[in-house]
Amino acid sequence: MKILYLTSEARPFIASGGLADVAGSLPKALCDLGHECRVVLPLYSDVKPEWREKMTFLCNFNVALAWRNQYCGVYTICYNGVTYYLLDNEYYFKRSGLYGYYDDAERFAFFSKAAVELINHIDYIPDVLHANDWETAMASVYLNKFYRHIPLFKGIRTMFTIHNIQYQGQFGMNIAWDVLGIPEYHQNVLEYDGCLNMMKAAIQESNIVTTVSPSYAREIHDPWFSHGLDGALYNKGDRVIGILNGIDVVSYDPSSDKDIYVNYSADSLDKKEDNRKALCAEMGIEYKKDTLLIGMVTRFASHKGLDLVRYIFDTLMQDNVSVVVLGSGEREYEDFFKEVHARYPGRVGLRLGFVPELSRKIYAGADVFLMPSKSEPCGLAQMVAARYGTLPIVRETGGLKDTIHDMGGENGNGFTFQTYNAHDMLGAIQRAEKLYQDKAAWKAAMRSAMSCDFSWGKSAKEYIAAYERIMKD
Numbered sequence: 001m002k003i004l005y006l007t008s009e010a011r012p013f014i015a016s017g018g019l020a021d022v023a024g025s026l027p028k029a030l031c032d033l034g035h036e037c038r039v040v041l042p043l044y045s046d047v048k049p050e051w052r053e054k055m056t057f058l059c060n061f062n063v064a065l066a067w068r069n070q071y072c073g074v075y076t077i078c079y080n081g082v083t084y085y086l087l088d089n090e091y092y093f094k095r096s097g098l099y100g101y102y103d104d105a106e107r108f109a110f111f112s113k114a115a116v117e118l119i120n121h122i123d124y125i126p127d128v129l130h131a132n133d134w135e136t137a138m139a140s141v142y143l144n145k146f147y148r149h150i151p152l153f154k155g156i157r158t159m160f161t162i163h164n165i166q167y168q169g170q171f172g173m174n175i176a177w178d179v180l181g182i183p184e185y186h187q188n189v190l191e192y193d194g195c196l197n198m199m200k201a202a203i204q205e206s207n208i209v210t211t212v213s214p215s216y217a218r219e220i221h222d223p224w225f226s227h228g229l230d231g232a233l234y235n236k237g238d239r240v241i242g243i244l245n246g247i248d249v250v251s252y253d254p255s256s257d258k259d260i261y262v263n264y265s266a267d268s269l270d271k272k273e274d275n276r277k278a279l280c281a282e283m284g285i286e287y288k289k290d291t292l293l294i295g296m297v298t299r300f301a302s303h304k305g306l307d308l309v310r311y312i313f314d315t316l317m318q319d320n321v322s323v324v325v326l327g328s329g330e331r332e333y334e335d336f337f338k339e340v341h342a343r344y345p346g347r348v349g350l351r352l353g354f355v356p357e358l359s360r361k362i363y364a365g366a367d368v369f370l371m372p373s374k375s376e377p378c379g380l381a382q383m384v385a386a387r388y389g390t391l392p393i394v395r396e397t398g399g400l401k402d403t404i405h406d407m408g409g410e411n412g413n414g415f416t417f418q419t420y421n422a423h424d425m426l427g428a429i430q431r432a433e434k435l436y437q438d439k440a441a442w443k444a445a446m447r448s449a450m451s452c453d454f455s456w457g458k459s460a461k462e463y464i465a466a467y468e469r470i471m472k473d
C-alpha cells in the first residue's frame with residue numbers, strides 16, 4: 001500500500017501541537033508494517049537550518065489558484081526511513097510561526113493543491129491520499145474536481161482525519177472562486193451553514209473520514225461536540241471511524257529520554273524522585289516529600305478545562321499539594337496562572353510558552369498529570385505521562401476516556417471523573433492525594449501506568465485496514 005500523507009506540521013521539522021506528533025510517528029509505523037508512507041508538509045521559514053541543509057532540491061512547478069499562478073519548489077529528505085516532501089513558496093511560508101495570518105485560506109489551499117499536483121512530478125503514485133485537518137482539507141476537493149480525468153489520478157482514494165473538529169477552516173463564500181478557484185457549479189461542496197467550510201468539504205469528498213479516538217468519533221455526532229458538523233458526519237454513515245493515536249514510544253521513554261534530569265524505569269522508581277526534586281528546583285517549588293506535585297502541560301484554550309481548575313484552585317490549595325504549569329494561549333488563562341503564581345510562592349510554578357524539553361521534565365518529575373478537558377479528540381500528554389509513571393487525572397471524554405482508567409476499577413492507570421464539574425475534578429484529585437500517602441500502593445499504581453502499551457502497533461494496523469477498505473470502493 002502506498003500512502004501520501006498531507007499535514008501542516010510534522011516532527012521533527014516543525015511542530016505546534018499534537019498533529020505534529022502524529023504526523024511524525026504514524027507514517028513510520030505504517031512503513032514498519034511493510035507499507036510505504038510519504039509525507040508532504042510546507043517548508044516554513046521556522047524549519048531549522050540544520051534540517052534545511054540535509055534536504056535535496058527535487059523539482060519545481062507552478063500551481064494555479066484562480067487567476068494566480070504560483071511557484072512551488074520541492075525539497076526532499078529521508079528521516080527514520082520515511083520520505084518527506086517539503087513544499088516551498090516564500091510568499092506563503094516565509095513568515096514566522098505556522099498559522100494565524102489573514103490569508104491562511106489561500107496559503108493552505110495553495111499547499112493542498114500543490115500536494116496533489118506534486119503527484120504529477122514525482123515517481124510515486126499513491127493508493128491513498130491521506131489529509132489531516134482543515135489545512136489540507138481542500139486536497140480531496142482539488143483531486144476530485146480538477147485531476148480525476150488524468151489517468152494517473154483515477155484510482156487514488158482519499159482519507160480525511162479530524163484531529164479537532166473545532167477548527168474547520170471557515171471563511172466567506174466570496175473567496176470560493178477568487179481565492180480557491182472553485183467555479184460556481186462546484187461551490188455547493190464548500191458551502192455549509194451560509195459560509196465556506198473546508199472541513200465539511202473534505203468530509204463530503206473523501207472516501208472515508210477518521211478521527212483520533214473511538215469515543216471522539218461517537219461524540220462528534222452529537223451537537224454538543226460537533227461545532228455544527230454533526231449533520232455532515234451523519235450523512236457519511238459508517239464511513240466515519242475512530243482510530244486511537246499512538247505515541248512515539250522510542251522518543252518518549254524515561255529510561256533514555258535525554259531531556260529529563262535522571263533516566264529511570266519501572267524498576268528504578270527512586271530515580272523518578274530525583275526528577276521531582278530537580279523539577280521543583282527549576283520551577284521554584286519548595287520540595288517536600290509528602291506533597292503531591294500536580295503537573296499540567298497545556299494550551300490555554302477553553303476546551304482544555306481550565307475553567308474547572310480556576311474554579312476550585314483556592315480550595316485545592318488548602319490541601320497538601322503544589323502545582324507546576326507549562327502552557328500558553330488565551331490571555332484570561334495566562335492572567336489567571338500568573339495571578340496564582342504570585343499568590344502562592346513556592347507552591348505554584350509557572351512557565352509560559354511551548355517548551356518541549358520542559359514538558360518532558362514535567363512528565364518525569366510530577367506525581368500526577370492533570371488534564372480535565374471539556375473535549376479531547378485524543379490527547380497525547382496523558383499517555384506520555386502514564387508512560388513516565390506520572391498518574392493522569394482526566395475527564396472521561398474522547399481519547400482521555402479511551403486511554404485512562406480509574407484506579408478504582410480494572411486496569412487502573414490514573415484517576416478519572418465524568419461530569420464537567422469542578423468539584424468532581426477536585427474529588428478525583430483528592431482520591432489521588434489519599435492514595436499518594438500509601439507509598440506502596442502508589443508505587444504499584446505507577447508501575448501499572450508505566451506498563452500500558454501506547455505504541456502505534458495496533459492503531460497502525462487499523463489504518464491499513466481502513467485504507468484497504470476504501471481500495472475496494
Ligand code: GLC
Nearest residue numbers: 018019163212377378379380
Ligand atoms: C489535536 C487534538 C488532540 C490530539 C491531536 C493529535 O491537537 O486536540 O486531542 O491528540 O490533535 O491527533
